[in-house]
Amino acid sequence: MNATSAPRSDIEGLSVSVVVYRPDLAALASTLASLGAACEALHIRRPGLPVALYLVDNGGLPDVRASLDALHALGVACIILSGHGNIGYGRGHNLAIERAASRYHLVLNPDIDLDRDALIRAFEFFEAHSDTGLLTPWIGDEQGHQQFLCRRYPALLDLFVRGFLPGGVRRLFARRLARYEMRDLINDRDIVWDPPIVSGCFMLFRTSVLKKLAGFDARYFLYFEDYDLSLRAHDVARVVYAPAVRVLHHGGGAARKGSAHIRMFAASAYKFFSRFGWKWL
Structure with missing residues (x-):
């Protein structure tokens, strides 16, 4: 299933990129199954809509033939991009973005489960709001909490x-963190326009906007590439939080992943603040 390009999608289509590096097979299979269910629901509303999945193998891709066969049976073209080594999260997605020939492109983490109606709701929102360039959904944890x-x-x-x-010390900064996390505005009901930064675990773009931005900044190996892309997106389109679009996220923070991730986090933070401006307190 290795390929250098997807079957050409027309301007109505959807492309999806998932970058993996030694992924958990069960989590990845769950993500791909939920993507398949969401595509199946979308195809009921829009028969024949082209959908292409780019699975970008940065190393250690397990055997996912069963998952890809299931997607193929639902009309999703599946393309594995491999052989480039571990080039980082953003550069991995860029391999797919440069090949995308769709109207919309979804940047998706391999630890996200989509609600069955997520893509239907997202398409409806984009079509009702022509100035939207980037959509972020309601994101829940494994217990369903926002x-x-x-x-x-x-x-x-x-x-x-x-x-x-x-956690005990972090509670002393609860009000400060609540402001940083926009808890005064973000809820499970209200659309919020132009949040400054949105999560890279699910970023649904108009592909024309994403190509105008030239995708992710390749200088970030891991972490802060979504912060960077979010801030740049505001220069060319509107960004929206649309809670009618729903997903579940199973990921964790850098500190819980060990010293190597802490070092990558610090290196990317330095690049980010050097570009956009330092803010200490």
């Missing part, structure tokens, strides 16, 4: 408190 992954511009203190302090 995760607040929209962000105001961070200070270094916000990142340190949220990412590295134990």
Whole structure:
């Protein structure tokens, strides 16, 4: 299933990129199954709509033939991009973005489960709001509780408190973190226009906007590439939080993933603040 390009989609289509590096097979299979269910629901509303999945293998891709066969049976073209090594999260997605020939492109993490109606609701929103270039959904955790992954511009203190302090100490900064996480505006009902930063676990773009931005900045290996892309997206289109679109997220923070991730987090934070401006407190 290795390929260099997808079957050409017309301007009405959807492309999806998922970048993996030594992924958990069960979690990835769950993501792909939920994507299949969402595509099946979308095809009921829009028969014949072209959908292409780019599975970008940065290394250690397990055997997912059963998942890809199931997607193919639902009319989803599946393309594995491999052989490039571990080039990082953003550059991996860029391999798919540069090939995309669709109206919409979904940047998707391999730890996300889509609600069956997620793509239907997203398409409806884009078509009702022509100025929307980037959509972020309601995101829940494994217990169904809302995760607040929209962000105001961070200070270094916000990142340190949220990412590295134990829960008991973190509670002392609850009001500060609530503001950073936009809890005064983000809920499960209200559309919020132009949140400054949205999560890279699910970023649905008009492909024309994403190509105008030239995708992710390849200088970030991991972490902050979504912060960077979010801020740049505001220069060319509107960004929206649309809670009618729903997904579940099974991911975790850098501090819980070990010292290598902490080092990558720090390196990317330095690049981010050097580009957009330092804010300490």
